[in-house]
Amino acid sequence: MTLRGVDPETVRTALERADPLPGTAGFAGELDETLVRDVLGRVPLYVETDRDSTTEPGSRWAFEPAVLDDPVALPPGATLELVEPDAEPERRWTLPAPEPEPDRDAALERLSSAIRTATSEARAADRDIAVAFSGGVDSALVAELLDAPLYVVGFPDSHDVDAAKTAADAMGRELTVVDLEPADLERAVPQVARATGRTNAMDVQIALPLYLVGERVAADGFDALAVGQGADELFGGYEKVVRLDHRVDAETTRGAVREQIESLSEQLPRDVHAIEATGLAPVAPLLHDAVVDAALRLPDELLADETERKRALRLVAADSLPAEIAYREKKAVQYGSLVARELDRLARQAGYKRRIDDHVTKYVQSLLEEDTDPPAA
Structure with a gap:
């Protein structure tokens, strides 16, 4: 029996009661010869596409994609019987759809x-x-409530480094700055690509800052890295959920927010693998079941509109953080750290010009092919 993230009895009870949010921070693994994965896919889990090619049930699945010959992710909220080679994943949990809390103050308190x-x-x-x-606001609230050391990663003139310095000063906290150089990206790209199983430009650009800050955190003797992941999805942090443009199918902001929550299972494995590749355990408090449940119950007025995104989270954060941090707008990590800019520059310097279709992805793939160093631990 190999299960990550929770004790076996909690999962057994969740299966019996069809409870998708049983009070965990995510789980996956083998339980009673059955694979299980939580409703949001917070813990990555993979199975062999051709399970007939393996003889032992334990060799048919893994927590990391690189371990398997032809891995495919077990869908979130699904189970899979290992003793039946022809079994298909069965959806056992779906994201709940509670009615919005009519009392604004009660919703914020929850x-x-x-x-x-x-x-x-x-x-x-x-x-x-x-x-x-x-x-x-996401990482600042996590940092304040955990009361843990702060690390920021980015190129010296990046938005994230400047924002982190001013926020740390406002919070009265010390900050460790991990200054990047182009060589750091060249070195780390193959490690990130291997760990995540992804070479597309966007995923690599997002994973690189997590991996590079994780390297420093691990070197300084820590064994876990806390992140603010999930806030944008849970609370309406994306422009597309307000504009309801071509990137969403929903016709309401509430529906668009739900779409983003359901998309987490596609994104989180990338972040988890990037952090774990440095030897650290990822910690994402904002993705705890209790927070997900509270977010699903928020009334429309506490989600997002043209004037403000993540309204509920900001109001809650304002009780613990200086207002200038609680209401600060921030760039996505790949842009705020300048990793996307510098990776694009490296690609062009290597001959992968912008006129080449998906030139950064091709550059990433070239670095992976050229790299002969062993994968990170």
Whole structure:
């Protein structure tokens, strides 16, 4: 029996009650000769596409894609019987759709309590935690409630480094700055591509800052890295959920937010693998079941509109953070750290010009092919 993220009895009870949010921070693995994965896919889990090619059930699945010959992710909320080679994944949990809380104050109190529950559980675990800190409301709230050391990664003139410095000063906290050079990207790209199983430009650009800050955090003796992941999806942090443009199918902001929550299973494995490749355990308090449940119950007025995104989270954060941090807008990590800009520059310097279709992805693939160093631990 190999299960990550939770004790077996919690999963058994969740299966019996069809409870998609049983109070965990995500789980996956083998339970009673059955593979299980939580409703949001917070813990990556992969199975062999051709399970008939393996003889032992334990060799048919893994937590990392590179271990298998032809891996495919087990869908979120699904189970798969290992003793039946021809079995197909069965959806056992779906994301709940509770009615919005009509009382605005009650909704905010539920969310505040949930976030504190999540961070308290993270603190109670036997881990030395540092925080990947960008100076925005997501990581700042996690950092404040965890009371853990702060690390920011980026090129010297980057938005994230400047934002993290001003936020740390406002919070009265010390900050470790991990200054990047182009050579850091060239070295790390193959490691990130191997760990995540992805070579497309966007995924690599997002994973690189996590990997590079994780390297420093691990070198400094910590064993876990806390992140603010999930906030944009849960609370309406994306422009597309307000504009309802071609990037979403929903016709309402609430529906668009739900779409983003359901998309987490596609994104989170990338981030988890990037962090784990440095030897650290990822900690994402804002993705705890209690926080997800509270987010799903938020009334429309506390989600997002043309004037403000992540309204509920900002209101809750304002109780713990200076207002200039709680209401600060911030760039996505690949842009705020300038990793995307510098990776594009390296690609062009290597001869992969912008006129070449998907030139950065081709550059990433070339670095992976050329690299002969062993994968990171």
